[in-house]
Amino acid sequence: MAAAVVTPSGLEDGVSRSRGEGAGEVVVERGPGAAYHMFVVMEDLVEKLKLLRYEEDLLRKNNLKPPSRHYFALPTNPGEQFYMFFTLAAWLINKAGRPFEQPQEYDDPNATISNILSELRSFGRTADFPPSKLKSGYGAHVCYVLDCLAEEALKYIGFTWKRPTYPVEELEEETVAEDDAELTLNKVDEEFVEEETDNEENFIDLSVLKAQTYRLDMNESAKQEDILESTTDAAEWSLEVERVLPQLKVTIRTDNKDWRIHVDQMHQHKSGIESALKETKGLLDKLHSEISRTLEKIGSREKYINNQLEHLVQEYRAAQAQLSEARERYQQGNGGVTERTRLLSEVTEELEKVKQEMEEKGSSMTDGDKY
Structure with missing residues (x-):
């Protein structure tokens, strides 16, 4: 895989170059x-x-926003980017x-670019x-020009890159843990004695505990009685409330994009x-x-009418059957008349x-008699 290098013009080329068969033809891999x-060059430029x-000498004086890490590497707003x-x-x-x-x-942008390139x-x-x-x-190309000018500015002010100094890490002292696997009989006896003394100290008399509880209850009741007694005048309190009430009102601006407003609207x-x-369900049920x-x-009316007019319906059906038979005979007779009419014409x-x-x-006979 060919590694990328930067030519003097700031463009990235592959390391391996091969000359083609044609005269002067160069194939770049x-x-x-x-x-x-160019993203790497842009990040170096920002640093x-x-x-x-x-930021202090240029951006704040001209009220400009600081460019992002990839400002000149990606197209966002060509006019604004060219001005920057x-x-x-x-x-x-x-x-x-x-x-x-x-x-x-x-x-004129052409004149401005030519002046910048001549200085470069x-x-x-x-x-x-x-x-x-x-x-x-x-x-x-934009990143290349600005990066070259930034390097020249750093050279002019005498800035030089120094080698990084890495902090020396101190090795922690290894502490050898004592092996407590083996316990002697004396240690076991000492621990047993200490546990007995602790149990004796933790023992509390029930009478003393009841007395302490009674005192705490009395103190709490006394505190509650002190709190219930008020020395404030009700009229003064109401006047103070009326005076301070307008200042205690909190106005919250409603934002239509807030999800709480949408939830309230859904509930409403x-x-x-x-x-x-x-209301509608009652009307629909009634309807x-x-x-x-x-x-x-x-x-029911349909059934009644069918029962009353059943004999008429039967008569109608019989008449309809007779009509169909008469139509058939008419068709047959009409066919015979047509045939006879054809024979008559022949x-x-x-x-x-x-x-x-x-x-x-x-x-012809009359003509023959004349002659």
Whole structure:
């Protein structure tokens, strides 16, 4: 696996590079951690800015919020990030001992970026990437530029990194526990004697205990009688209550997002539903009984009508059967009439043909007699 390194331009490349068959073609093998290198650079940048006391010298004077650990590594608000970028860059350049005018918000961003890159190159740092990479206000190039300027500022103030000093851990003295496994007969006798003396001391006389209990009860009753006696005037007390009462009122602002308000509303709705259900249930029961009685009446009337009109229904059914039979006979007769009409038309056509032939023969015979 190829490890990630940082080039002078601040970009992460893989260690292993292989030249392809084409002329001048370079294939870069990037390591798996190269995409996260700018997060590490950003965290180092925040620590360096804290060493430069940027919170007191820059943020508080300009009323700016301190950037997070990954502020310039992730896109959040490009306009705000770009403003923070050139503000920090100008402050770091001034910290590094170079006079640099603080850019304004409405200045040309291309001119501002070119000025920052020229100052960066004057420190001996390389910036072999297009200036448009800094317009977004975030990314590896932004972190690289700010990190280089922070290092130059630390060099200018004479800050040097020292080796860490680790505290020396003191080894605890090992204490050898005494072996108490073997007990002599003398120790057992001494412990037995001590237990007997303890039991004698713990013995309490019952009469003494009753006397102490009686005294405690008397003291408590006396205290209660003293508490019940009041020397305060009731009128003065009521006046004092009226005077202090407005100050004792506590106003709690109701928040609609509070779960307690939702619970109270649920209880109110539940009680409202239950009260409405009682009234509605009585009306619905009454309506149900009325509908049931009406259906029973309709059923009884239907049965009565069926019984009264049963003979008429039978007559109607018989007439309907006769009607169906008559319709069948009509269909049959209609079919015969149609067939006879067809035969009549055929006979009529033949008759017409015979008449025409007879007329033709008669006319031909008449013509022959003339000649």
